[in-house]
Amino acid sequence: MMSRSLDPHALEVVRAVGARGGVGAAAELLHVTPSAVSQTLQALSRDVGMPVTERVGRGVRLTPAGEALAAASVDVAVALERARAACDALRTDPGGEVTVSAFASGARMLFPTLLTWAQGVPGLRVVLADGDVATDQFAALTDEIDVVVGHHPEGEDPWAGIGRRVVPLLREPLDVALPLDHRLADRSWLTPQDLADERWISVREGFPVAEVLSAITGGAPHVTQRLNDFSVVEALVAAGHGISLLPRYTTSAQGRFRLLPLRGVRAARSIAALARPDRAERLAVRRVLDRLVADAASLTAPH
Amino acid sequence: MMSRSLDPHALEVVRAVGARGGVGAAAELLHVTPSAVSQTLQALSRDVGMPVTERVGRGVRLTPAGEALAAASVDVAVALERARAACDALRTDPGGEVTVSAFASGARMLFPTLLTWAQGVPGLRVVLADGDVATDQFAALTDEIDVVVGHHPEGEDPWAGIGRRVVPLLREPLDVALPLDHRLADRSWLTPQDLADERWISVREGFPVAEVLSAITGGAPHVTQRLNDFSVVEALVAAGHGISLLPRYTTSAQGRFRLLPLRGVRAARSIAALARPDRAERLAVRRVLDRLVADAASLTAPH
DNA sequence: AGCATCTCTGTAGCATCGCTGCATGATGTC
DNA sequence: GACATCATGCAGCGATGCTACAGAGATGCT
Structure with a gap:
């Protein structure tokens, strides 16, 4: 039959x-x-x-x-x-398990508060994962993971028309990190012109920050190292091995180095949450997405 | 699991x-x-x-x-x-079986041409059924039958908000059938006032034509018989047992009686096809619905 | 050409699932 | 209180989907 x-x-x-x-x-x-x-x-x-x-x-x-x-x-x-x-909407607890992935610096920014919130929601279980992939690979992760937090250079829209729900979270400016004894360290802001002939510590090709760096230096910057872990980059900058471009809300200089804003150029990355449309319908997933949006808003508000 | x-x-x-x-x-x-x-x-x-x-x-x-x-x-x-x-849209033949039900007079009007067309469509099999039910019961038939052709007094909208796809087919005026020797038989049209004190042959309560009759006579008409088979009604009218209200396109007087239009009152029934929304998505069902609409249009055009 | 490799397809066996038929339980009706 | 009606529980059966393993076809390397 x-x-x-x-x-x-x-x-x-x-x-x-x-x-x-x-x-x-x-x-x-x-x-x-x-x-x-x-x-x-x-x-x-x-x-x-x-x-x-x-x-x-x-x-x-x-x-x-x-x-x-x-x-x-x-x-x-x-x-x-x-x-x-x-x-599920008729039930008090959203219930279920939601897997959330984010690139490292985004995870550091968003995961702590998200997890704290999730522990107070009965029945909800948030499973975290950190996946550091290039911009065009974030979407593929959504096949296995409910919510993928990704980032891309400001202005681009790499996730249009691929059948994924895209929830914008925040725009994070990229600042210049300088050693404390750098010649520009006492300035309160910088322009792209100030930064010619500098030695850069950047991230691997294909990752958002690297593309922004190429854009503001107007070509191929002099990159001495490529490292994707920002905490390592911070340590190198503090030790005087070069300067770098670091996301503002994720980085805390804490006196180890200087973090100065750029003027005359838009240097920022956009952070968004991605999800498969069907997964995005789940009540628990919607709650997590809503929470991420709220957390992101409260991150930018004080600044 | x-x-x-x-x-x-x-x-x-x-x-x-x-x-x-x-x-x-x-x-x-x-x-x-x-x-x-x-x-x-x-x-x-x-x-x-x-x-x-x-x-x-x-x-x-x-x-x-x-x-x-x-x-x-x-x-x-x-x-x-x-x-x-x-x-299925990628295939040449729509394929599959479509069950279609209609009230008797609607079936007489629509089924012959529908079946002729269906025989020329490869893979399509149209299964006919005639079900004579009251206005509020047509929708229930759609649970078992793909396409249900129903009718209701003009102006009403009995099938709104019941979760069924409603495809309007045509508006069929209701004319007055008179015996050839009736006192009004030589008129070319009638008004409701002409018809006071007449003996009516109508259909059973709850069926569209009966409600229209009550409306145009402004209350309870003098009904001597209630029969749902129009061919029997026609025979009774021809034999002088009373007058009746009959659908224009379905009735052919052929000299046995007179069929006169009404003026000064809107007397008509609306005919529509009903289908469950999911059934209506099937390609073969859509083709049948499209065909019914076309057939209905060509029925009213010559008149 | 020959061979190794990669990728999909076919077969047998096994677990699971949904349905039937009948027995049981619960609730109004005479 | 007996009966009719409606839903549920249980054992058995057939269908279905999966795994594990074997085979077939295409590619590319030597």
């Missing part, structure tokens, strides 16, 4: 195959064996009366029908999670 | 229980045993962490959570059928 209605799980499998570009990769994402994925695709093809995948080389790709189903799968998942959320 | 995602079928069960007001009635609608429905409800309650039904007397009713899920179930079903339709 043929199934009268499509199976949402099969649709999710198609979506995963389309997103990851292969049966094996999709299986890994879904935590099943490739065989299970292959069989699910076959069953689905039988249901809709036409193949949803076709072989190309030694891999597969979605047929037009498969693409259509993958796209529709999102709406189905959203509707299902909305159903659960509508039900 | 707890199911991570809600089961669409379970949601449909909840919807059926809410709509039919009981486990047994819902089971009948879904063609399963009451036991299956009961167990499904239990499993769902476990999933959402709170009961979806509660006992009241010897029956059950939905809890607020159950109501929420029943409402959300519609969106899930729509999203699922949209997925299938998006896929």
Whole structure:
């Protein structure tokens, strides 16, 4: 007997195959064996009366029908999670587990208050993770993690049209960190012109701060080191190994070095939370997102 | 292990229980045993962490959570059928079986051309049924039948806010049928005043034409017979047993009696197609609905 | 060309799930 | 108090989805 209605799980499998570009990769994402994925695709093809995948080389790709189903799968998942959320809304405790990932400096800024809040919410369990990836890889994390806090150079919009819910959190200016004995250390602000011929300590290519640095120096800055851990960068700056560009709210100089604002140029990173649309429907996830927005607002307000 | 995602079928069960007001009635609608429905409800309650039904007397009713899920179930079903339709749209033949029901006179008007068209569409199978029910019962038929053609007195809107797709088809004026030897038979049109003190042959209470008759006679008309089969009514009128109100496009006097339009009063019935929102997403169902609209338009155009 | 590698597909066995059929429990009705 | 009605609990069965392993097809390297 043929199934009268499509199976949402099969649709999710198609979506995963389309997103990851292969049966094996999709299986890994879904935590099943490739065989299970292959069989699910076959069953689905039988249901809709036409193949949803076709072989190309030694891999597969979605047929037009498969693409259509993958796209529709999102709406189905959203509707299902909305159903659960509508039900959860009637309960006092949001309940459930929410996984949250953030890049290191964002995590330092947001996680402490988030976790404190979460402990006071009955039934809610926030699982933290820190993932330091390039700008274009944040979205991929949302396949496994409910809320991904990412950042990108101000003005860009790298996450438009990729089918992810984007919740802007805050705009964080990037300031210049100088050793205390630097020739510019007694200034109260700096311009890009002041910083020609400086030795920079930056982050790896593809990460937001590096791109902003290239923009304000008008080309290829003289970068002596590339380190993604800001606390290490801070230590190097304090020790006089160069100057750096550091996010304002995340960095506390505490007398170890000077942190001066830039004028005449917009140097900042934008921080936002990303989530898959269906995950974003979950009540607990919505609460976490709301909380992140509130926390971010209170971070910028005092400054 | 707890199911991570809600089961669409379970949601449909909840919807059926809410709509039919009981486990047994819902089971009948879904063609399963009451036991299956009961167990499904239990499993769902476990999933959402709170009961979806509660006992009241010897029956059950939905809890607020159950109501929420029943409402959300519609969106899930729509999203699922949209997925299938998006896929079917890539195919040449719409495919599948569509059940269509209509009241008798509507069926006579629409079914012949509909069936002729359907035979020319590969893969499509239109299953006809005629169901003569009161205005407020058409919607209930959509639980079992894809497309239900119903009618109601002009101006009313009995199918608003019941969660059914309503596709208006046509407005059919109601004319007065007179025996050939009636005192008014040589007139070219009539007014309500002309028709005081007449003996009427009408349809059973609760059916559209009966309500229109009460409206134009300004109270309780003198009804001698109530028959729902218009061909019988026509025979009675021709034989001089009274006058009647008959739909213009459905009736062909063919010299057996006179059919005169009314002036000074709006006497008509509105005909529309009803469908459950999820069923209406199916490509084959959409094609049938489109065809009905076109057929209805071509019926009224020549007049 | 030959071989190793990578990726998807096919088969057997196993666990799980939903449904039926019947028995039981609860609640109004005569 | 007996009965009818409606829902629920339980055992058994068939269907379904998964894993583990074996096979097939394509790619690329030597």
